Amino acid sequence: MTVVHPHGLSAPTLTDAEIAGIAASFVDARRGATALADFPGPLPADLATAYAIQAAAIAGWGDEVAGWKVARVPPALEERLGAMRYIGPVFARGIRRFDGGDLSFPVIPGGFGAVEAEFAVQVAADAPADKLDYSPAEAGAFIGAVHAAIEVAGGPLAPVNDLGPTAATSVFGNNTALIVGERVPTDDEGGGTAGADALRAEVLIDGQSVGVGSTAKLPGGIAAALAVALGTAARVGRPLKAGQWVSTGALTGVHAIAIGQSARVCFTGFAPMSGIAVAAMPAE
Numbered sequence: 001m002t003v004v005h006p007h008g009l010s011a012p013t014l015t016d017a018e019i020a021g022i023a024a025s026f027v028d029a030r031r032g033a034t035a036l037a038d039f040p041g042p043l044p045a046d047l048a049t050a051y052a053i054q055a056a057a058i059a060g061w062g063d064e065v066a067g068w069k070v071a072r073v074p075p076a077l078e079e080r081l082g083a084m085r086y087i088g089p090v091f092a093r094g095i096r097r098f099d100g101g102d103l104s105f106p107v108i109p110g111g112f113g114a115v116e117a118e119f120a121v122q123v124a125a126d127a128p129a130d131k132l133d134y135s136p137a138e139a140g141a142f143i144g145a146v147h148a149a150i151e152v153a154g155g156p157l158a159p160v161n162d163l164g165p166t167a168a169t170s171v172f173g174n175n176t177a178l179i180v181g182e183r184v185p186t187d188d189e190g191g192g193t194a195g196a197d198a199l200r201a202e203v204l205i206d207g208q209s210v211g212v213g214s215t216a217k218l219p220g221g222i223a224a225a226l227a228v229a230l231g232t233a234a235r236v237g238r239p240l241k242a243g244q245w246v247s248t249g250a251l252t253g254v255h256a257i258a259i260g261q262s263a264r265v266c267f268t269g270f271a272p273m274s275g276i277a278v279a280a281m282p283a284e
């Protein structure tokens, strides 16, 4: 497996052989839809090493990166990791448009699966490769549209959430899929987020409410999350492209879901998005 050191980050603290071995384990497990009971090598101590593993796994997976998920670093770990958020790839084959019908949420048996109510931004313009830091105001210029969305989080690594953000970043960012729902109207049909900020989201699992929330749960709001995606994607050598999607973080929490359970994700005034968690199939 090819290992490259992302040019915009500090040098990884694991060897190239360790990075390649861990990435290969993640690619094999995802391809075979088989679970991993533990991290398949030394757990990275820092996000730069986790991104090097993620980059090798992306290269080994072989699908187009069509967007990124942005996730929170738990506040207690922010200082040690030097970040409030991390990102992970959303692959082209993992993006689905909600058409009003029943959904399915793939979960690897024995792995980890979760659903999250999120807003997904469609990127308005190609980002420059050499700009590595963005303010939320600068990021706002890249917002083409905002849609209600569901992140299907998870993957093969069962204890991913206990192991923390370096594990989640390494294992494809702990993302399985992104379901893009209705577009949120804005006054100018451009890049404003006021329409999204006014909405409330709720997630129900097996008919029971497990969380309510809004963009008030996103520190700095949608534009701040997008700023992290813009900067970090450039740092790992994959600057955002027009048309890509960025899911901007959990509005109501990370809601674990087991195969056979149902989830319903509701945004104020929008048609609910409902589906069942199903066993992920091995990739062809």
Ligand SMILES: C=C/C=C(\O)C(=O)O
Binding pocket: 069, 070, 071, 072, 073, 114, 116, 151, 153, 154, 174, 248, 249, 250, 254
């Ligand atoms: C399991 C993933 C976590 C997120 O997606 C988040 O914090 O938004």
